[in-house]
Amino acid sequence: MTLAQARENCAEQMKFVSQGLDPRKMEAVKSVLVDHIDNPTINDCIEYWFKNYCLPRRDKPAEIKLRITSCLRTLWAKQYVSIMDKTHFSAMFKAMNDKSIEKGRGKGFSFNAIIEIRSALRFCVRQGFIDNTQFEALRPGDFASDYDVREHYLSIQECKLIWAHVDELNITDRNKIILRCAMVFGCRISELCSAKKTDFDLKAMLFTTQRENTKGALHSIIRPIPNDLLADLQYMKEQSPSFKHMFPNRDGDYPANSSSVSQISKACHQEIEGVAPFRMHDLRRTISTHLTDAGCPLQFTEKLLGHKMKGVLAIYNKSPMLDGLTEWVNRWVIMLKGE
Incomplete structure (x- = not known):
């Protein structure tokens, strides 16, 4: 310490003394590094x-x-x-x-x-x-208006038309399979785009959305995979064997771009007669509405969509409810196929 620095340090210590404070008892406060700007913008x-x-x-x-x-x-x-x-x-x-x-x-x-x-x-x-x-x-x-709450959902007839004509759409095989998965699982598009191949256990027939890939990163989501998706998912796993992501970007082993995937719905209503314009997120509202109308208990639709359970259920009930979910997912696929 130079003499000038000593004088400066002494002056700082004397400020505490003048307030009746012992500088030796200020070490904890002085040890904290504080981001300080005199006049922040x-x-x-x-x-x-x-x-x-x-x-x-x-x-x-x-x-x-x-x-x-x-x-x-x-x-x-x-x-x-x-x-x-x-x-x-x-x-x-x-x-x-x-x-x-x-x-x-x-x-x-x-x-x-x-x-x-x-x-x-x-x-x-x-x-x-x-x-x-x-x-x-x-x-x-x-000063500004919030987004309008969307209420749109697809009719059962529209769902059947899309399911029956997926293979005829002028989109990539990857996007066709993403469309089928979105229709069956009711998951967010971002959950599919960020999914790894390891998230799809085709033997146990389970699709797990890892906690970090969910909205709010609150909890992981486990969904049963129906038989009708197994061949598609196996096909995707066999593509680009060295890649980790299930639905990779066209430029490499990166998550599929959600903005480009969201255009899948545009192809549906432009190429399939009888399908009105919709957004991919509307598929979540669609599956929840039609399963509820079919008698599905609310806790199963909420689990399928990945919503956080409320009240006492949120604290104590950690069951993935796989038996019930499997039954209703299979029923939903039957409804999509019009059987």
């Missing part, structure tokens, strides 16, 4: 939240951050948070919605972006990175 807050919360704890953190930054105008990103009041935060949120509309984003995009940036600011307040809470009184719904 909105962008500083986003980066702090991304590094310390979003990156280690959220699914697809880069996409979440991009949602915010793609709506945030540069002049607001550079703004010091300490001098902003409700009027300024209101103007920033309104500008985020306006930019989203200018870019042609769908309804609800900016609504979720505002939710996320409020979450980032709240985290910064909790961690002591900022102390301005003026934004708390504002609500996303004051």
